[in-house]
Amino acid sequence: MTDTHLPPAETARARSRLAMAWDSDVGWSFRRSPVAMISAFVTIALILAAVLAPLFAPHDPFNPATLNLMNGFTAPGTPNAFTGDSFLLGTDDQGRDVFSTILYGMRISLFVGFSAVAFAMVLGISLGLLAGYVGGWTETIIMRIADVQLTFPAILVAMLIFGVAKGITPIEYRDEVAIWVLIIAIGLSDWVQFARVVRGATLVEKHKEYVQAARLIGRSPLAIMLRHILPNVLSPVLVIATISLALAIIAEATLSFLGVGAPPTTPSLGTLISIGQGFLFSGEWWILFFPACTLLILALAVNLLGDWLRDALNPRLR
C-alpha cells in the first residue's frame, strides 16, 4: 500500500528487502510451517478487524443514541421479538450488538497489550543494557530488584501497582486514567524478562572485538550500547516480546475480569466476559461465549506465533 508513495528506486529497494526477508532462513521456516502461517494470518486479521472496528462494526456500541433497549437479549441470528432487528452474534442486556462490542473490546485489549509490552521492552532493554555494560553497583541493584520482583507472579505485581495507582489518583479521574494505569501496571510487571535476557547477551557481546574497536575509536558508552550492542541482542528480545504480548493480553483480560482493569464504560474483552458471566445462569450464553472465544483465539494465535519464532530464531535447532 505504502509502496505507491515512494519513488521508483525506493520501491525497488523496499521490494527487494521484502523478498530478502522472504528468502531468509526465518522466511523459509515460515513458509514450511502451516501453524506459523495460519497463526500469523489470524493475528493480522484480528488486529485489522480491531483497528478498523468503526468501519466493520454494524453498530456503535458506545453511542447511547443508536441503542434500543427493546433489542436486549436478542439471540444470535434470530430476529428480535419486538423490533424485528437481527444481530449476527446477538445482543447483551442493554441491546448492544455483541459483534460490535467484541470488535471495540478487542481494540482496547490489543492497545493495552501492545503498549504494555512496548513499555516493558523499553524499560527492560535499557536496564538490561545498563546492567550488562556498566556492571558494578548499577548491575547489582538492578538485578537484585529483578530477583525480588521475580519472586512474585507477574499478575500479582500488576494488581498491586494498579491498586496503589488507584489510591493515588483522585476519584473523578479514575475511569479516565484506568487504561493507562493498566498499561503501566502490566508493563512494570513484565520488564524483568527483557532485562535478564538483554543483560545476559550484553555480557557476552561486550567482550567481542567489534565493541572493543568501537571503544578504541572513542565512541561514547551510550552510542556503543544503543548502536553496536543493541542490534546484536535483539533476536531473543523479539521472541520474548511476542510471548509477552500473549501474556499481556491474558493479564489484561484477567484484571478486567476481576474488576481491577478496564472500566465498564470502555470494556475490553475481559470486561465483556465478566459482564457475560452474569447471564450464564439465565441462558443467554452468547454474551459470554463469543468474547471468550475471541480472547482464546487471539491469545492462542499470538502464542503459537511466539513458539514458532523461538524455534525459527534458535540457531541450535536449525
Next chain:
Amino acid sequence: MFSYIIRRVLQSVLVLLVTGLVAFAMFRFVGDPVDSMLGQERTMQDIERLRENLGLNDPFVMQYWNFLGRALQGDLGISYRQGRPVAEIIMERLPATLELAAVSGLFALVLGIGLGVFTAIRRDGFAANAIMTLSLVGVSLPTFLIGILLIYLFSVELGWLPSFGRGETVDLGWWTTGFLTKSGLIAIILPSITLGLYQMTLIMRLVRSEMLEVLRQDYIRFARARGLKERTVNFRHALKNTLVPVITVTGLQLGSIIAFAIITETVFQWPGVGLLFINAIQFVDIPVMAAYLMLISVMFVGINLIVDLLYVAIDPRLRTEGKS
C-alpha cells in the same frame, strides 16, 4: 554447606525487608492516614496530636522500624472499609484459602504424577497422545475461563455441583473448616480443579520428560534384564529418581497456587484472602492491601527457602559445591 544456609537465610530476610518497605510506603504515602482517621470537624491541634501519637513526625527509618515491629506482633492496622483490625479479618479468611490451596496442590500432585508416569510408559499410545494435546489446550486457557467453563458444565448444565461459596463450615477454635460437612466437600471440588489444573499439567509434563530420560538409563535396562516385574521397574526404580525435581517444582508452585487463588476465589466467590485482596483494590483499602502483600511475601520467601534447603538435604552433589 553451613555458610550456604546462612547466606540463603540472609537473602530471604533482605527480600522480606524490601517487600516490607514497599508495604510500608503504600501504608504511609497512599492516602493520608490522618485524613481517613479524623472527621470533618478537626483542628490543627487535633491533627498535630494525632501525627505525634501515630509517630508520623518521627524520621522515616524510625517509622519503618516501628511498622515492622508492630507487624511482627500481629498489628497490621485497621481496615478503612470494615473498620476492624486487618489481622483479625485475615485470620478469618485464611483457612478458606489454605484449604483450597492444599486440595488443589494435592490434586495437581497426585494426578500430575499419575498421568506423567502413564504418558511416559505408553508414550506412543493414543490415550497418552490425547492427554498431551489436551494439556496444551489447558495451558493456554486463562484460569478464569477454566472456572467459568467448569461452572457452565457442572453447575448450569448438569446441576451437580455448586457454583459459588464454601458450603457449610465447622468451627474448630480459630480455624473454620469445610472438610467436615457434605456441602463443604462438594463446594471445594470445582474451585480446586480450576486452581490446580495449570500446576497439574506442569507436573505431568515434568514427570513425563524426567521419566523418559530415566527409562533410557542403563540401570533400568539391567533391572529389566534381571527379570524384575515391569511395575517394579517403573515405580520402584524409575519414578523414585524423578521425584527430586518434582518436589522442587511442586514446592515453588505452592506459592503461585496461593497467588492465583485470587482469580479462582473471585470466579467462585470463595471467601478467602484472595477475594479480600481484590475487594481491597476495588475499594482502595490500603491497610488490607499492604497486609496481604506482607502475608504473601512471607509465604513465598518461606516456601522458596524451605525448598532450597530441602534440595541441599536431598541432593548430595550440592553439598560439596557449597563447600568449595
